[in-house]
Amino acid sequence: xxxxxxxxxxxxxxxxxxxxxxxxxxxxxxxxxxxxxxxxxxxxxxxxxxxxxxxxxxxxxxxxxxxxxxxxxxxxxxxxxxxxxxxxxxxxxxxxxxxxxxxxxxxxxxxxxxxxxxxxxxxxxxxxxxxxxxxxxxxxxxxxxxxxxxxxxxxxxxxxxxxxxxxxxxxxxxxxxxxxxxxxxxxxxxxxxxxxxxxxxxxxxxxxxxxxxxxxxxxxxxxxxxxxxxxxxxxxxxxxxxxxxxxxxxxxxxxxxxxxxxxxxxxxxxxxxxxxxxxxxxxxxxxxxxxxxxxxxxxxxxxxxxxxxxxxxxxxxxxxxxxxxxxxxxxx
Numbered sequence: 001x002x003x004x005x006x007x008x009x010x011x012x013x014x015x016x017x018x019x020x021x022x023x024x025x026x027x028x029x030x031x032x033x034x035x036x037x038x039x040x041x042x043x044x045x046x047x048x049x050x051x052x053x054x055x056x057x058x059x060x061x062x063x064x065x066x067x068x069x070x071x072x073x074x075x076x077x078x079x080x081x082x083x084x085x086x087x088x089x090x091x092x093x094x095x096x097x098x099x100x101x102x103x104x105x106x107x108x109x110x111x112x113x114x115x116x117x118x119x120x121x122x123x124x125x126x127x128x129x130x131x132x133x134x135x136x137x138x139x140x141x142x143x144x145x146x147x148x149x150x151x152x153x154x155x156x157x158x159x160x161x162x163x164x165x166x167x168x169x170x171x172x173x174x175x176x177x178x179x180x181x182x183x184x185x186x187x188x189x190x191x192x193x194x195x196x197x198x199x200x201x202x203x204x205x206x207x208x209x210x211x212x213x214x215x216x217x218x219x220x221x222x223x224x225x226x227x228x229x230x231x232x233x234x235x236x237x238x239x240x241x242x243x244x245x246x247x248x249x250x251x252x253x254x255x256x257x258x259x260x261x262x263x264x265x266x267x268x269x270x271x272x273x274x275x276x277x278x279x280x281x282x283x284x285x286x287x288x289x290x291x292x293x294x295x296x297x298x299x300x301x302x303x304x305x306x307x308x309x310x311x312x313x314x315x316x317x318x319x320x321x322x323x324x325x326x327x328x329x330x331x332x
Contacts, residue, residue: 065142065159065213067105067113069093072138075117078131086137099126110134144211146171148219149178161210164195167217174201177238179222187214199240223298227254230261230306239298246293248286250302257283260310268294269301 067073069089075097077083087095093106100120105113118132136142136159143155144167151172158167164182168174180201184193197204211217223239232255239245247268257263263283270277283304285291296302 064109064111065136067108067110067134067136068139068141069106070140071136073105074135074137076133076135077121077127078133080127080130083127088138100124110136142213144213145216146219147216149175149221150219151175158211158213161212163208164211164217165201165204165208167211168219174219177221177224177236179220181220183218183220184211185216185218186212192218225250225296225298226301227251227304228301229304230258231304232256232258239296244295246295247281247283247302248293250296251283251304254302257304258306260306261304262307263287263304265305267303267305268296269303270297271299 067089069091072086072088073095074084074086075095083098085098087097089095089105092102094102094104096102097117097120100117103117103120105116108116114132114134117134118130121127121130121132136157139157139159142157142159144158144162145155146167147153150168151174153171156167156170164184168182174180180197180199182195182197184195186193195207195209197207224236225239225245226236227250228234231251234254237245237250237253247266251257261283264285266281266283268279268281270279279294281294282291286293
């Protein structure tokens with residue numbers, strides 16, 4: 001009996017020793033972990049980007065749609081197909097409707113106008129208890145205005161909320177010089193709403209917010225650099241937001257310098273206030289790393305002048321002149 005009781009006692013003793021060792025090792029590990037210097041500011045993870053406040057993205061309180069002079073409406077009566085009519089509210093605020101003539105609608109909501117037309121038809125004995133429906137087809141008041149760098153800027157009728165990208169598409173889309181930072185002026189917002197669409201509109205689903213009647217969408221122009229002269233593609237090249245463009249990059253976008261280009265006489269024409277100044281740059285030295293590649297600014301004009309002789313050779317004028325020179329002795 002005594003021998004059998006020794007095994008549980010020995011087992012309990014071994015288990016306690018093992019737990020004590022584990023606890024000791026854990027304490028040493030914890031001491032080793034916190035024994036070094038405290039992490040500094042550079043060791044901290046970068047802060048999370050600031051989230052937009054709810055006030056910036058909250059939907060405004062859109063008032064009920066009203067009718068005004070100039071609105072084009074369609075009036076229908078349920079189960080009376082012959083009464084369907086399209087009419088524009090005239091300058092006096094009335095709509096000339098079939099069977100009842102002019103009905104004053106200016107300033108009424110859709111529900112008020114429907115009830116008024118129904119009461120007028122019922123009181124005239126034309127249609128008993130009519131169920132009238134009004135649909136606004138065109139409006140000069142409930143619009144979303146799109147201005148700036150779009151292909152067809154114009155105010156468009158909007159009788160309910162629309163997606164930002166849908167409105168931009170209806171305005172013909174963005175031009176190649178358009179900035180992708182859109183400003184929205186909203187009557188109920190004290191400050192303009194800024195929307196960053198990013199470089200790829202196909203990936204801007206989160207920024208495709210709702211816009212409402214009365215909003216004014218402003219698409220500003222991004223910075224551009226003009227490259228002219230002896231290059232393959234003279235044009236205005238947009239500056240990416242927050243990304244500088246150097247002279248070599250601008251010339252590369254223009255397809256490179258032509259054969260007749262005088263690279264050593266390249267000029268950067270820059271507007272400072274109301275004056276223009278010329279900065280002479282040797283593009284040939286820049287290309288071979290013998291001169292720094294200057295950073296361009298918004299509205300800079302890069303001009304690479306052509307060499308007249310090389311331009312003549314390229315155009316064939318020199319060949320014609322040499323041919324005439326050799327042909328002169330052969331003339332009678």
